Amino acid sequence: MTGTNYDVIIIGGGIMGSSTAYHLMKSEQSKGKSPANGMNVVVIERDFSYEKASTALSMVNARIQFSLKENVQISQYAFKVLENFEQEMEVDGVKPAIFYRREGNLFLYDEKAEPAARKAFNMQQELGCAVEWWNPEQIKKKYPIYTNLDGIIGGTFGSEDGHFDAYSVLMGYKAKAKSLGAEFLQDEVVELITDKGTIQGVKTASGQTLYSPCVVNCAGAWAAKVAETAGVKLPIDPTRRQVFAVEPEFKPPYPLPLTILPSGFYFRTETGGLLLLGKSMAEDPIGFDFSWEQERFELLWGELYEFAPVFESLKLVKGWSGLYAMNPLDSNAIIGEWPEIKGFYLANGFSGHGLQQGPAVGRYMAELIRKTEHVLDLSIFSPERVLFNKPIFEICI
């Protein structure tokens, strides 16, 4: 075949694509081969400014508080990786600075949510997670500015949860993967090439044809568009989510954890005396829409003020929108080889929790492709469940 040949082609250079590239190259290096003799991996990314990539537009929260065991384990893995990330990604003496801040996550529950929350809490404790159940008095004692706890019967506090600089983590993976021999190519994949149920490669917008027996879809919210070119109907809806950065007149004397109300409204402190606010809503449109609305900000400000009236006065600094890659079947990730096309792998559908899943999923993808032993068994997320319409359940999404 004429065209360039690769062992692996990765479509999309966000957290998933870059982490997968790194783990593919790392496992090769650990086998003692030099990168030049090792795997031939290319990441095709259409926009290296990452202007619309979800990785660059997120709230960058990492939390242990999920209800599905595998999601908790993925976060436990991420916590370990993030602790050591700057050392692990050092290239020629330069380390990324990821500003990993473990300021906690506080989920608040009403009566309706309590039974499921208790069940998830017990499971998290069994897995050894740093999570505590607080009653309303304990919540008020710890955060006296949360004066309106009407209807809240308790909360769970994950003391090791936190946030980090997503762009630095992305750049860290990318730089390290490149240093180990991965190629990063700026182009857009416009077509998957298949033959008799086997992947052959991709065609790009610039007119290139790249061949490989292994193609990984890491196209985030655009994953369904990519898959469609091979006739695969992937259940991934690009769904707009809005975030706001505000400067309150009242400055809390200590960082506030990411605090999530039963309505789904959430906020946390950010460096520079800012607060970040957000809320996923049923009416959030599906499509590639990056606009944000003043009315949404006013609504969220109202919720914040009602919960913590000290935030009566604040200034909107900026708003932005990004896309969740939502899987309408069960809102969980779809990870693995698509059963109907040999060699076509998916790392898709991470809705609002893909950043923290980047380290574990990138590693798992590399293990799948290289057919090596798994550090974490993530087969529960395999794409078969999409074909057979078998959802898995996670309440903390």
Ligand SMILES: Cc1cc2nc3c(=O)[nH]c(=O)nc-3n(C[C@H](O)[C@H](O)[C@H](O)COP(=O)(O)OP(=O)(O)OC[C@H]3O[C@@H](n4cnc5c(N)ncnc54)[C@H](O)[C@@H]3O)c2cc1C
């Ligand atoms: C507002 C918001 C808040 C969030 N908050 C959190 C949070 O607190 N914690 C958390 O863990 N996660 C959060 N997320 C989710 C997280 O950001 C995503 O799950 C994660 O970044 C997905 O990474 P990705 O690599 O799959 O996708 P992306 O980062 O979107 O990367 C996909 C890349 O593929 C490229 N691409 C697409 N199509 C093509 C093509 N045909 N050819 C070449 N390149 C292509 C795109 O340009 C893009 O760069 C949030 C997301 C949003 C939008």
